[in-house]
Amino acid sequence: MNLPFFAPVTAVLLIPICSAALLAALPGYRLTARLNVVASLATFLSALSLFVVERPSPGPYVLIDDLNIVFIVLNTFVGFTTSIFSASYIAHELETGRLTPVYLRFYHAMYQIMMFGMNLAFVSNNIGLMWVAVELATLTTVLMVGIYRTHAALEAAWKYFILGSVGIALALFGTILVYMAARPVMGEGQDGMVWTLLVERAANFDAALLNVAFVFLFLGYGTKVGLAPLHAWLPDAHAEGPTPISAVLSGLLLNVALYALLRFKILLAANPASIAPGPLMVTMGLVSLIFAAFMLYRRRDIKRLFAYSSIEHMGIIVFAFGMGGPLANFAGLLHMVMHSLTKSAIFYAVGHISQIKGTQRISRIRGLTVTHPALGWGLVVGVVAIAGLPPLGIFMSEFLVVSSTFARQPLLAIVLVFGLLLAFGALTLRLTSVAFGEPRGSTAPADASYIPMFAHLALVLGAGIYLPAPLVVWFQHVAQLLG
């Protein structure tokens, strides 16, 4: 199908950037919060239309292929549901005076610029442009993490900023090295940065230079994924910023960085003489998983707890992609989608809970299922899902990761299962104390939007019970692309 006046790629980029300008200019939060939702919905719909409209052929800047279309749709969908959550969340922040109307305008504009940056990173076919887009998305989230202007928030933003910038600087050095490696084959200029052309001719690149480049890219983008020794910014940034931002940080921004890494992994796989990125990714993934699983036991702040859980799941995903092969890649992709949906749903619940209780301390939150049944049970389902229990979607993807690992590397599988069980224990321990027992803290009724949370949980549950065949075929195809 081809529509003459409608180009979805342009729409996915233009809608956020135009609405950002509009939102920065308009006063009045009711209006702007609704506009934010409408703009996000429009972006999501145009992303969906990518499935039916004929794709543009890859140009020097824009590429739409089977791999990134999944990410764009997921990104815009979670962006849309988060904007609904954000509208009710922010109303409460305004009432309590944590945010003023001026900051709110800034917040909404930044939200759309962030969506623009992430979408741009996904559609870009140019490794330099991809870098600029990731940097833009990082910058906007830094500004939003620090939006409360408290000491803790500023410190978190500062840490995120410095570590994120160093990461992004290393990624740029890696990008330059890729260009240098490609130059003898591709010639000077534009072509040496275009990803599709690079992959086509990667077999002739200088393997040694490509290897060094990948190490830099892995460290650089890996910092943004939140892999273990480089994760220090992540818990602070998640805990101190507004909760809608925690939701998109965990659900989306980590995916953006991982997506960039996957593109470079495909590039390296196309060159037979270069190192296999697999072992490096497997090691870092396992280290992140085990480390985060241990850290989960000692968290006292509920948002920090789920931030560490994000590190854990990113570890699992990187591990799966590091193992490679059709099954593990399939599992990794599925896990990425399931994690984004589940984690953002959990943050929606946690956001409202911490607003009602006026605290993020786990010890001051008790008996949620009694006082706030909808929120409490939503959180229970979310945590059950994130801990990897059947019949929810994450169980299925974790099961696939574990079984494919057992088939090929039983020893690694033991370590993996150990980490999973450890995290499972920590999460159930915290869950029982928060969700059940004698109620504690404020019991004021929640003025919450439950639709985004339950929509996500329903999707996760649906995927756990039955994956539609076209989706499976699609993911299998993408898994093959990933090599």
Place this chain on the structure above:
Amino acid sequence: MHSLAFDISHTLAGGLVLISLMMLYQDRLYSLLNVFALHALVLSLSVAWQAFIQDAPHLYVTAVIALVFKAIVIPVALHRIVKQLGIHRDIESAVGIGPTMLAGMGLVALSLVLMLRVTSDADPLAREDLAFALSVVLLGLLVMVTRRNAVSQVVGFMSLENGLVLAATGAKGMPLVVEISVAFSILIAFIVIGIFLFRIRERFDSVDVSALDDFRGERR
């Protein structure tokens, strides 16, 4: 036998590494800022020279950005911040000068060995440029690691970034160099504003945060 063009760009890139090393042993904030201004000046000369020998006029834009923004505007702004906050006397390296210098030399050696080995069939100009650029990047990281003060961490980050610009201009014909240097300049501007807010907040913290806590009920 090398050409004059090669020698000049070699000298400028080597000069950047030397100035990066100089940064390691500055223990006063003002002198650190002055050395950084020199770093940015040499960078802009180096980029302009590359623009000339590669016949790439767009690189002049990068050179001008480096000169105006990084050699003048940012150091002046940081000077004022340091003065207003009254932290110019701070001696604030976390590690002694001796070990830092040794580590710095080690990093330079490491990057030369690594880069010269893996780029054996690139052209000699780009090859040495890349090796020097990696040294500057690593030395910038070292500055960031060994300093405690936010201002000097930023100076470390900016010198790291100068190394990246050096690498990008040395990679002949690389597109988007100007865009990337603009992106970086915006990033740095934000950082400088960030420190300002951060440090101001740190100083007047007690008043503000307690007011906030009263307002919204204790948080943690």
